[in-house]
Amino acid sequence: xxxxxxxxxRDPVISxxxxxxxxxxxxxxxxxxxxxxxxxxxxxKNGIRSVLPExxxxxxxxxxxxxxxxxxxxxxxxxxxxxxxxxxxTFGDLIRVPGTQSSLQRERARGKDIRVVYSSLDALDIxxxxxxxxxxxxxxxxxxxxxxxxxxxxxxxEDNITNYHVxxxxxxxxxxxxxxxxxxxxRVDGFMLPGHVSVIIGSDAYITFAExxxxxxxxxxxxxxxILHAISMLAEQIEAGFGRLENAYTRAVTAKGxxxxxxxxxxxxxxxxxxxxxxxxxxxxxxxxxxxxxAFDAEQVFEIIVPYSEAQTGxxxxxxxxxxxxxxxxxxYKRLCTPTEPFGPCMVSSEGTCAxxxxxxxG
Amino acid sequence: MxxxxxxKIIQVDDKMATIDIDGVRRNASLxxxxxxxxxxxxxxxxxxxxxxxxxxxxxxSLRILREAALLMG
Ligand code: SF4
Numbered sequence: 001x002x003x004x005x006x007x008x009x010r011d012p013v014i015s016x017x018x019x020x021x022x023x024x025x026x027x028x029x030x031x032x033x034x035x036x037x038x039x040x041x042x043x044x045k046n047g048i049r050s051v052l053p054e055x056x057x058x059x060x061x062x063x064x065x066x067x068x069x070x071x072x073x074x075x076x077x078x079x080x081x082x083x084x085x086x087x088x089x090t091f092g093d094l095i096r097v098p099g100t101q102s103s104l105q106r107e108r109a110r111g112k113d114i115r116v117v118y119s120s121l122d123a124l125d126i127x128x129x130x131x132x133x134x135x136x137x138x139x140x141x142x143x144x145x146x147x148x149x150x151x152x153x154x155x156x157x158e159d160n161i162t163n164y165h166v167x168x169x170x171x172x173x174x175x176x177x178x179x180x181x182x183x184x185x186x187r188v189d190g191f192m193l194p195g196h197v198s199v200i201i202g203s204d205a206y207i208t209f210a211e212x213x214x215x216x217x218x219x220x221x222x223x224x225x226x227i228l229h230a231i232s233m234l235a236e237q238i239e240a241g242f243g244r245l246e247n248a249y250t251r252a253v254t255a256k257g258x259x260x261x262x263x264x265x266x267x268x269x270x271x272x273x274x275x276x277x278x279x280x281x282x283x284x285x286x287x288x289x290x291x292x293x294x295a296f297d298a299e300q301v302f303e304i305i306v307p308y309s310e311a312q313t314g315x316x317x318x319x320x321x322x323x324x325x326x327x328x329x330x331x332x333y334k335r336l337c338t339p340t341e342p343f344g345p346c347m348v349s350s351e352g353t354c355a356x357x358x359x360x361x362x363g
Numbered sequence: 364m365x366x367x368x369x370x371k372i373i374q375v376d377d378k379m380a381t382i383d384i385d386g387v388r389r390n391a392s393l394x395x396x397x398x399x400x401x402x403x404x405x406x407x408x409x410x411x412x413x414x415x416x417x418x419x420x421x422x423x424s425l426r427i428l429r430e431a432a433l434l435m436g
Contacts, residue, residue: 009428014432118389229427252406261395
């Protein structure tokens with residue numbers, strides 16, 4: 001593929017045609033969930049909300065990994081950072097999320113060794129270069145991140161690096177979609193499914209969900225034309241009165257996904273029930289490190305257990321992550337909660353809905 | 364955390380590649396892909412190439428997008 005082709009996905013002529021067709025197809029009021037945080041950002045950045053017919057409402061979903069990490073896991077990360085000789089390594093967004101008492105950023109300012117890395121391999125490198133320290137990587141993310149972290153664990157084993165440990169707080173997308181449908185106040189007519197999670201798991205991974213709930217589901221890419229196309233396909237399904245799974249991101253998503261990545265996930269992790277912020281426990285929606293790799297499992301090595309708790313700050317991130325509320329419904333939004341002084345994770349993460357509203361929405 | 368734009372592979376050194384994203388050079392692991400070579404475009408997530416985009420499927424989806432823009436409704 002050349003640069004020229006890439007730019008064509010942003011072609012205003014294609015987008016204009018898609019917008020016009022959308023105005024023709026869509027009549028009834030519909031609520032579409034952009035499940036992925038990167039979609040939320042792209043929708044705002046490209047002004048997509050402003051060109052949609054009024055009957056189409058886009059709501060955000062549980063697809064920002066930092067946002068769905070529950071308070072007790074954030075507190076567990078903070079607990080780990082207090083331990084002697086421990087170096088915490090993490091992706092950037094996480095360090096600003098407030099825990100019950102503090103945040104990783106605040107602890108770093110107090111002198112704790114907390115380092116932001118770009119990849120799990122950077123964390124492994126830190127472990128290699130600091131044999132007298134215990135390096136803990138905070139494994140927060142979905143099916144896209146899980147194989148990258150699994151790869152780092154198998155490399156640590158091969159290279160005999162014994163001071164590298166991962167706290168696995170991974171979450172899985174298809175199970176949480178089913179979990180969302182069980183929440184009484186959630187009202188979604190169609191799902192725009194995440195592009196890069198789907199690159200790994202393949203479109204087949206959603207078949208059970210789409211069939212069970214007869215839910216309109218379309219896998220979408222991230223360029224404006226990709227998103228508009230996915231919205232048209234969802235509107236068409238809804239207008240026609242049926243719900244099925246379609247793939248609007250065929251240049252990256254295959255039916256079976258990335259088999260190599262899936263095999264790595266399966267080698268290192270097993271699925272377990274896990275807790276999501278604002279959603280609660282969802283069966284088989286998390287990944288735990290297998291017994292065989294327990295020497296690399298930070299939860300086992302350091303025995304940190306923090307009971308589940310919801311944040312008591314008035315933050316309504318939980319309802320935002322389920323599309324029930326939008327940021328202006330939160331009494332703290334813009335008044336007390338801003339990207340520089342975030343109260344909740346949805347304002348911290350660059351993929352968080354509150355941060356996207358704050359940056360792009362004048363309301 | 365997802366990078367929407369495919370990155371071009373500039374150099375391959377065993378299981379690591381140097382990639383170019385809009386003029387910025389970075390490293391990406393090739394552990395999750397088979398048969399990638401210099402000049403290929405890949406999607407990169409958290410320092411790992413996770414998918415190779417081939418010209419044919421990129422053009423095919425463009426064709427579908429154009430058709431959708433013209434014919435839908
Ligand atoms: S505006 Fe702030 S406090 Fe309100 S829901 Fe968003 S992150 Fe939470």
